Structure formats: C-alpha cells, structure tokens
Amino acid sequence: QPLGTSSSEPSELSLPPSAARHVQVLRLQPGSPLTLFDGSGAEWQAEVLAMGRSEVRVHLQARQLVQRELRQHITLALAMPANDRMDGVVEKATELGGSAIQPLMSERSVLRLSGERAEKKQAHWRGVAIAAAEQCGRTRIPEIGAVQSLASWLAQLGPQPATQRRWLLSPTAAQPLQALAAAQAEASHTLVLSGPEGGLSPAEEEAARAQGFVAVQLGPRILRADTAPLAVLGWLALSEAGCHA
Ligand code: SAM
Numbered sequence: 735q736p737l738g739t740s741s742s743e744p745s746e747l748s749l750p751p752s753a754a755r756h757v758q759v760l761r762l763q764p765g766s767p768l769t770l771f772d773g774s775g776a777e778w779q780a781e782v783l784a785m786g787r788s789e790v791r792v793h794l795q796a797r798q799l800v801q802r803e804l805r806q807h808i809t810l811a812l813a814m815p816a817n818d819r820m821d822g823v824v825e826k827a828t829e830l831g832g833s834a835i836q837p838l839m840s841e842r843s844v845l846r847l848s849g850e851r852a853e854k855k856q857a858h859w860r861g862v863a864i865a866a867a868e869q870c871g872r873t874r875i876p877e878i879g880a881v882q883s884l885a886s887w888l889a890q891l892g893p894q895p896a897t898q899r900r901w902l903l904s905p906t907a908a909q910p911l912q913a914l915a916a917a918q919a920e921a922s923h924t925l926v927l928s929g930p931e932g933g934l935s936p937a938e939e940e941a942a943r944a945q946g947f948v949a950v951q952l953g954p955r956i957l958r959a960d961t962a963p964l965a966v967l968g969w970l971a972l973s974e975a976g977c978h979a
Contacts, residue, residue: 806921
C-alpha cells in the first residue's frame with residue numbers, strides 16, 4: 735500500500751485503513767515480515783509490531799529504491815467501455831506499466847457518469863490500480879483522471895511538446911502502429927486515444943487531429959473498446975529495450 739511517506743529513516747507507523755485491512759485478511763501476526771511501498775518508487779521491508787481491531791502498527795526497517803517502471807510515459811485516454819470493463823482496463827494497464835489512465839465520454843459512449851457517481855468511480859478505479867500495483871510489484875500507481883468529456887479533455891491538452899506523440903486509434907486509418915512508432919521513436923511520452931463500442935464520430939476524429947493526434951490502425955480485426963488501448967500499451971511496454979519478457 736502507498737504509505738504517504740518518503741522519509742529514508744526507518745520508523746514506526748500505523749498503516750492506512752485499507753492496508754491495515756489487507757494485513758488482517760492475510761492473518762499476519764506481530765513479528766510477520768511484510769513489504770510496503772510508498773508511492774515514490776521505493777519499497778520498504780517492514781515488520782508487524784502490533785495488531786488492534788482496526789489499527790496495525792509496523793516497524794519500517796529498510797527502504798530500497800526499485801526500478802520496475804517503463805522508461806516512457808504512456809497515457810491511455812479512452813472512451814469508457816460499459817459493463818465494468820473499465821475495471822479490467824485499469825488493472826491490466828497498471829500491470830503493463832501505464833503511467834496514466836484518462837476515462838472519457840464521447841458522443842457514442844454508452845457509459846455516462848457525472849457528479850458523485852463519477853467521483854466514486856474514479857476512487858474505485860484508484861483502488862483497482864493500487865491492488866494491481868501490489869500484485870505486480872509496481873511502486874508507482876498510475877494516475878486516474880477525473881471522468882470528463884472527450885471535447886473538454888482535448889480542449890485542455892494545450893500545445894504538443896516535441897517529446898510527446900499523440901495517437902488516435904482508428905480502424906480505418908492507413909498507417910499501421912509499427913510504422914508510426916518507428917517514425918516517432920524519439921518520443922518519451924505517448925498519448926493513446928481510443929474510442930467507445932460504437933467508435934469515435936468523424937467530428938471527434940477531426941477534433942483530435944486538430945490537436946496533433948495521428949490516426950493509427952492495429953490490424954484488420956476490430957478490437958473491443960477495452961482491448962485496443964491495452965494492445966498498444968502492451969506492445970509499447972514489451973518493445974522497450976532491455977525488456978526480457
Ligand atoms: N465500429 C467501430 C469503429 O469502426 O470505430 C468499432 C469501435 S471499436 C469496438 C472501439 C475502439 O477501439 C475504436 O474506436 C478504436 O479507437 C479502437 N480500435 C478497435 N479496433 C481497432 C483497429 N483495428 N485499429 C485501430 N483502432 C481500433
């Protein structure tokens with residue numbers, strides 16, 4: 735669990751409630767070793783000191799910087815798929831090393847969220863990302879953006895930095911992913927924009943192009959709204975030099 739501390743001094747602390755629950759579910763006892771992460775790219779070796787009804791105190795013993803992150807920064811901006819499929823996107827994107835996930839609503843989106851429902855979902859997805867990070871040994875949790883419309887997200891993007899490439903996933907695009915990636919190999923940040931079940935409208939694709947997005951196709955099959963962005967992330971992640979997956 736992220737601890738919210740970056741101190742390098744070993745110390746004692748009470749775990750945040752969700753981490754404390756996890757320790758209780760695992761039936762750890764005083765003296766049990768455990769590994770914690772603090773959200774800053776480090777892991778802590780720790781030991782359970784005391785277990786109360788809801789409080790778990792631990793002794794932080796050693797902090798170790800670990801490198802399990804991708805070198806590149808990859809943002810998946812996707813029109814949210816319906817039927818809880820977004821949970822799977824957040825989970826898999828975390829495992830694959832994604833840096834940020836931006837849930838969007840586009841013209842043809844089935845799933846529409848606003849107000850408190852949208853905030854609850856954002857918090858829920860953050861929980862999914864934390865659980866996935868724990869499971870796969872990531873020490874950084876991907877940022878989960880607030881649900882918003884594609885139009886407002888595009889409007890906020892601002893000028894495209896030279897180090898950033900912007901890809902619009904479109905089944906009818908002429909350019910295949912591999913060719914585009916090779917042509918823009920210097921980029922350190924990739925923004926991947928993907929549509930909903932019914933696809934993006936021509937006007938939305940045009941608006942994305944106006945913000946520097948280049949249309950790219952992923953082959954002759956139509957991938958589901960949750961599969962397409964994950965396929966791109968997986969391809970980029972496993973193509974990183976030094977990845978021996
Ligand atoms: N009938 C829709 C269309 O033609 O756009 C299909 C939408 S698809 C289920 C959901 C999204 O995944 C698309 O909007 C696109 O962003 C992405 N996608 C799916 N298959 C793709 C492919 N072969 N190439 C590029 N993008 C794809």
